[in-house]
Amino acid sequence: MKMMLPSCREITERASDYLDQNLSPWQRAAFRMHLLMCIYCRRHVRHLDLTVATLGRIAAEDETPQNDDIQQIVELLKRQQNESAGQKGEDGG
């Protein structure tokens, strides 16, 4: 029986799972076989890969929290803890 190769449309539907190594060995082999023969799908998958890498880069430049913010949260947590210590037993859990 001849192995059915995925269509270009199916390649785009599975490209994300391909990059995440989430295809079965058979699916993966068929996927790669299609890529060997199809320049557009190779391009599509390369672009998706580049898109994912770019998102990671955008996240890395995201601002880390300021010391002020951290201090503010810590104060908030301390205050809550003091309040709940004042009315012990309220938290049944």
Add this chain to the structure above:
Amino acid sequence: MNQQLPRDDELIPRLLAHDEHAYAQLVSAYHGLMVHLARAIVGPAIADEVAQEAWLSVIRALPRFERRSSLKTWILRIVSNTAKTRLRHESRTVNLQDALGDQTRIDPGQFNASGRWASPPVAWHADTPDDLLASRELRACIDASLDALPPMQRAALTLRDMQGLDMESLCKVLEVSESNGRVLLHRARHRVQAAIEAFYQR
């Protein structure tokens, strides 16, 4: 900022003992990530507020934390739930169905009846993220595509591709099945890719 965060089993007893230094370590390790996730779900205006609310829940619920996941995953799930609840109150419903059911599949017009490309992807003239991000205009397109994502898709993308969580943690945080998690991620990635593609097609 999250260098030297102690392991969970070391950190948790100190948090339960209200060790202020442990609080500060925990907050500096995870606050940025929490705001990022909150922003993905509720938008920038109230993301800080949601993160604060989540912090209070974290400290309140910590004595009951059963350690079936990492502390990080557990904290992020509280953020996600706080944000989803908030979003439901704020305006429209945001059940998973809404988030999944939108039309973000690849435009069927791209393929002919036998499933081959009808309008194939164009070359991008970019080999690295730096190449792509060198164009301010393109960067604006990418940001706009992120802002336009349905909340759950954006949350999935944020956790996996921007913050590097594995799939299992992502699904625990967002409380979705593995297959739904994959669908959310797949659709979100394709939307951003389509935005870049549209930029190069002009």
